[in-house]
Amino acid sequence: MPPPNLPTLRWGVIATGMISSWFVKDLVLDRPDAKAHHTIEAIGSSSQEKGQTFAQEYCPHESTTIYGSYEEVYTDPSVDIVYIGTPHAFHLRNCLDAIAHGKHVLCEKAFTLNASQAREVFAAAKDRGVFVMEAMWIRFHPLTRALQVKIHEDNVIGRVQRVFCDFSLDMDIDSLPDDSRLKNPALGAGSLLDIGIYSLTWALLAADPNVGGKAHVPGILASQKLSNGADVATAAILGYPSGIQAIVTSSLSFATAPQFCRIEGTEGFIIVQGPGTSAPERFTVHLKTPSGDTAAEGITFSFNKPGMGFYWEADAVAVDISEGRIENDIMPWAETIRVLEILDEIRRQGGARYDCD
Structure with missing residues (x-):
């Protein structure tokens, strides 16, 4: 207890x-x-x-x-x-x-x-x-913090160069009723806001050491496949002044493999895995050998948990409120707005629109 x-x-x-x-x-x-x-x-x-x-x-x-x-x-x-x-x-x-x-x-x-x-x-x-926070729970997962330390503090894979992340589901969209939240634009339908936001979040966590602080606003190049005004697939490239590129994708037509995120650096790469992009369980670090090859066998860091793991964000909220804060420093208001600005630009380029835009 x-x-x-x-x-x-x-x-x-x-x-x-x-x-x-x-x-x-x-x-x-x-x-x-x-x-x-x-x-x-x-x-x-x-x-x-x-x-x-x-x-x-x-x-x-x-x-x-x-x-x-x-x-x-x-x-x-x-x-x-x-x-x-x-x-x-x-x-x-x-x-x-x-x-x-x-x-x-x-x-x-x-x-x-x-x-x-x-x-x-x-x-x-x-x-x-009053306190308000977006419930992007994976930011509070111990795996997420450990991954950020490995990348941005320990520099285990050197300078980050590219990030790939996908979250896709095989939803058979055509079979869903027209009022489905995944199909009806009036409900905010489409892959991007529902699951693509996870792909974007992992990319930002891996590419940007200042997430939650004074984070960078990357350049964006995006494309969407639309059906009845909602995106059934989205792909976006985020470009940073440092040269880092992050490729984020989402789809409602094909399920993501367990190895949903790859982070490449000058000294190796990291694979993040789990049953879903919203359910991380482990990551594996693969480092370059003295010969310049990347080791096939890496070092895996696993994170077991009871339940789903939503309690980590709930605990953080409770502590913040008990101490008189109205926003959280891991998921501050400015970060929610930055993410939505990126999503807005992806939709502007891709064509998905909501009545409120």
């Missing part, structure tokens, strides 16, 4: 889809290394019946109030923070409504549909003095 003197954060969860189920299951895990206590105080759904079914399956031992609306979660005095797991297109409204009621917010990626909407949310949070 974790020590009793940790901060406690009381959560309200809106939406009862897959991402919310993963988050809630992780919050209620018993972890000896937990940095905070988490309780699920309220769940808001489109119906109380759906909410009850969700709670019984994913947090059956919590004393959770079930609401048939999101508004009731925002107004519940027992809720400190709202976790937003709705489709991208609803994030702006959900964030603003929660903030207006004085609630802290953890909102799933992509945080909003574009950078302009994100600025609106952060301005509202600043005015109200």
